[in-house]
Amino acid sequence: MPKINMVQAINLALSQEMEKDDSVVVLGEDVGVDGGVFRVTDGLIDRFGPERVIDTPLAESGIAGFSIGMALYGLKPVCEMQFSGFSYFAMHQMESHAARLRWRSGGRFSVPMVLRAPYGGGVRALEHHSESREAYWAHTPGLKTVIPSSPRNARALLVSAIRDPDPVIFYEPKALYRAFREDVPDEEETLPIGKSQIVREGKDVTLISYGASMRPVLEAASELSARHGIEAEVIDLLTVSPMDDELFTGSARKTGRVVVVHEAPRSFGPGAEIVARLVEKSFLFLEAPVRRVTGFDIVIPLYQRETEYLPGPERILKAVRETLDF
Amino acid sequence: MQPSKEKLLEMLRTMLLTRCFEDKLMELCQIPGKVPGMMILCTGQEAVASGVCAALEQDDVIIPNHRSHGHLLAKGADPGEVMAECFGKITGCNKGKSGTLHIAVPEVNALCTTTVVGGGIPIAAGTAFAQKYTSRKSITVCFFGDGAADEGSFHEALNLASLWDLPVIFVCENNLYAGAQRHEEHTRIRDIADRAAAYAMPGEVVDGNDAGAVYAATVRARERALAGLGPTLIECKTYRCRGHGESDHQVYQPREEIEAWKEKCPLPRLRGEMLAQGLMTHEELDRLEEEIRKTVEEAVRFAEESPYPDVAEAFTDVYV
Numbered sequence: 001m002p003k004i005n006m007v008q009a010i011n012l013a014l015s016q017e018m019e020k021d022d023s024v025v026v027l028g029e030d031v032g033v034d035g036g037v038f039r040v041t042d043g044l045i046d047r048f049g050p051e052r053v054i055d056t057p058l059a060e061s062g063i064a065g066f067s068i069g070m071a072l073y074g075l076k077p078v079c080e081m082q083f084s085g086f087s088y089f090a091m092h093q094m095e096s097h098a099a100r101l102r103w104r105s106g107g108r109f110s111v112p113m114v115l116r117a118p119y120g121g122g123v124r125a126l127e128h129h130s131e132s133r134e135a136y137w138a139h140t141p142g143l144k145t146v147i148p149s150s151p152r153n154a155r156a157l158l159v160s161a162i163r164d165p166d167p168v169i170f171y172e173p174k175a176l177y178r179a180f181r182e183d184v185p186d187e188e189e190t191l192p193i194g195k196s197q198i199v200r201e202g203k204d205v206t207l208i209s210y211g212a213s214m215r216p217v218l219e220a221a222s223e224l225s226a227r228h229g230i231e232a233e234v235i236d237l238l239t240v241s242p243m244d245d246e247l248f249t250g251s252a253r254k255t256g257r258v259v260v261v262h263e264a265p266r267s268f269g270p271g272a273e274i275v276a277r278l279v280e281k282s283f284l285f286l287e288a289p290v291r292r293v294t295g296f297d298i299v300i301p302l303y304q305r306e307t308e309y310l311p312g313p314e315r316i317l318k319a320v321r322e323t324l325d326f
Numbered sequence: 327m328q329p330s331k332e333k334l335l336e337m338l339r340t341m342l343l344t345r346c347f348e349d350k351l352m353e354l355c356q357i358p359g360k361v362p363g364m365m366i367l368c369t370g371q372e373a374v375a376s377g378v379c380a381a382l383e384q385d386d387v388i389i390p391n392h393r394s395h396g397h398l399l400a401k402g403a404d405p406g407e408v409m410a411e412c413f414g415k416i417t418g419c420n421k422g423k424s425g426t427l428h429i430a431v432p433e434v435n436a437l438c439t440t441t442v443v444g445g446g447i448p449i450a451a452g453t454a455f456a457q458k459y460t461s462r463k464s465i466t467v468c469f470f471g472d473g474a475a476d477e478g479s480f481h482e483a484l485n486l487a488s489l490w491d492l493p494v495i496f497v498c499e500n501n502l503y504a505g506a507q508r509h510e511e512h513t514r515i516r517d518i519a520d521r522a523a524a525y526a527m528p529g530e531v532v533d534g535n536d537a538g539a540v541y542a543a544t545v546r547a548r549e550r551a552l553a554g555l556g557p558t559l560i561e562c563k564t565y566r567c568r569g570h571g572e573s574d575h576q577v578y579q580p581r582e583e584i585e586a587w588k589e590k591c592p593l594p595r596l597r598g599e600m601l602a603q604g605l606m607t608h609e610e611l612d613r614l615e616e617e618i619r620k621t622v623e624e625a626v627r628f629a630e631e632s633p634y635p636d637v638a639e640a641f642t643d644v645y646v
Contacts, residue, residue: 025459051459056486057482057485057486057489059482059485059486061448061478061479061482062448062451062479062482062483062485062486063448064448065445065447065448065449065451065452065479065482065483066448066449066451066452066455066483066486067452068438068448068449068452069389069437069438069448069449069450069451069452069453069454069455069456069466070452070453070455070456070459071452072437072438072449072452072453072456073387073437073452073453073456073457073460074456074460075456075459075460077452092442092445092479093445093448093449093479096440096442096445097438097440097442097445097449100428101430101438102643102644102645102646103423103643103644104420104423104424104428104430105420105423105424105428105430105643106418106419106420106421106422106423106424106643107421107642107643108419108420108430108432109430109432109437109438110646141644142644142645144645164646165646166645166646194645242645
């Protein structure tokens with residue numbers, strides 16, 4: 001198996017699905033000739049031509065609405081927003097139409113499209129280029145919000161997203177685009193949307209996270225084990241919405257102690273929903289208040305302060321200690 | 327191309343059907359609890375939907391807006407199923423989930439009716455792209471009002487459609503009012519069709535109360551679209567004889583203006599023309615009107631006798 005980074009893994013998913021299915025069409029700003037701002041769609045235009053890898057004008061709302069129309073007519077568009085912070089123009093279309101058409105048509109139509117967007121900090125860019133606002137999408141019934149955390153699961157989840165009959169918001173942690181390489185099989189591989197994974201087993205505390213925050217979480221878990229003999233169970237949500245709460249509420253019943261980690265702003269963030277479900281389903285098993293380690297309720301600050309904004313291993317370890325000491 | 331006798335009859339029939347259907351809806355929505363939601367009617371504008379749809383084939387797609395009953399009926403949607411949907415009944419086109427405002431009918435390629443003003447325009451460009459991509463010999467028509475032409479999505483969509491020569495017709499039903507704003511209160515330009523020039527496509531102004539003229543313009547635009555020459559913007563000048571919705575008392579529409587436009591109502595106009603030209607007799611017209619009355623009565627009976635969806639139905643069709 002070749003070791004590749006997340007950019008290459010996403011490119012692999014796109015090119016293999018385009019190879020298999022003529023109805024898969026990629027579109028977005030500079031996705032063709034330029035190969036995308038992060039080079040995720042690099043080379044696709046040479047293989048599949050400008051009819052299937054479409055450079056669009058700067059028109060995020062138009063791109064999303066256009067993709068919805070394509071999907072209603074039977075195509076499987078994968079549109080790219082250059083940065084998730086520019087996707088709010090597209091929210092009108094995704095929220096008002098993509099998310100609702102299956103329901104309001106009584107199941108007679110669906111919108112099998114994927115909206116891809118790099119999200120999150122860690123690349124020292126200004127606000128719209130670094131923020132993490134997945135909760136906007138996750139709050140919308142009818143949209144599926146998927147966030148991978150490694151090259152291998154990014155590839156497998158994107159294949160599933162393209163084949164999914166519902167609209168999928170696919171947030172790519174840009175901090176992980178080229179952060180590490182992983183074995184990714186050339187053969188087809190999918191992961192179910194709506195399912196979380198236990199990526200490290202443990203008995204003392206449960207750490208729940210997703211996307212780019214999985215790295216500091218795993219780092220913290222290693223340190224807890226190596227230095228303190230504390231075994232953390234680590235859960236990667238993979239899909240933020242619809243949320244798979246079976247796995248993490250089950251884990252909480254086992255460990256009794258939970259820390260939730262994400263870089264999205266704290267209030268009304270995915271962590272709030274996770275804590276609510278823990279209270280609803282695992283309340284009598286909890287030994288300590290659930291802690292959240294998150295971004296703050298501010299605009300993501302400039303890069304001198306970005307590392308303090310993003311949840312790092314130290315903040316996670318502090319929260320774990322407080323949870324264990326309660 | 328001037329409409330044939332058959333086309334004129336088809337247009338008259340769908341216009342009469344729409345008027346009769348909506349008059350009945352207006353009557354029913356006065357009865358508390360009878361028809362849920364808002365009632366947004368196209369009274370006085372029927373010639374646009376009928377003229378456009380008479381120029382279309384089954385495979386052609388329509389993307390209607392909030393004032394959609396005429397578009398759907400003219401495209402051939404079943405009146406009973408549309409009425410049942412307006413009532414929120416399980417036998418409606420969309421299992422009683424869309425109500426009057428969002429009806430989608432796959433059988434007649436009405437793929438998405440949206441009430442978010444201007445929201446359907448980029449979707450129409452997308453379906454047109456898919457038609458071209460899959461080499462279908464069909465086109466998309468998007469219906470919207472003069473207010474929608476002020477939305478950003480109108481401009482984004484026209485740009486995309488023009489850039490890629492997509493087979494789509496943008497039909498602006500300029501009924502003189504966007505909500506409570508008169509045309510000159512929301513835009514400086516006299517003709518919305520002028521905006522076509524900004525996107526290098528033809529923009530045509532048509533008398534929207536003349537079904538034959540609307541039909542002829544649509545035929546031209548459709549031929550152009552199928553020939554790969556790209557989109558057309560057709561502005562149909564018409565008038566909203568009722569308020570925005572059933573609860574709108576039209577205080578901002580001058581009485582004389584409403585009365586003057588009622589004189590120009592497209593229905594008696596087409597009816598009169600056909601009688602004058604000997605294309606139909608008074609007896610034939612009476613028979614047609616009677617047939618349509620029965621169709622609408624049957625549609626209402628079907629809707630009334632149909633059950634409401636079970637509460638559990640609300641929780642289906644969210645995700646697969």
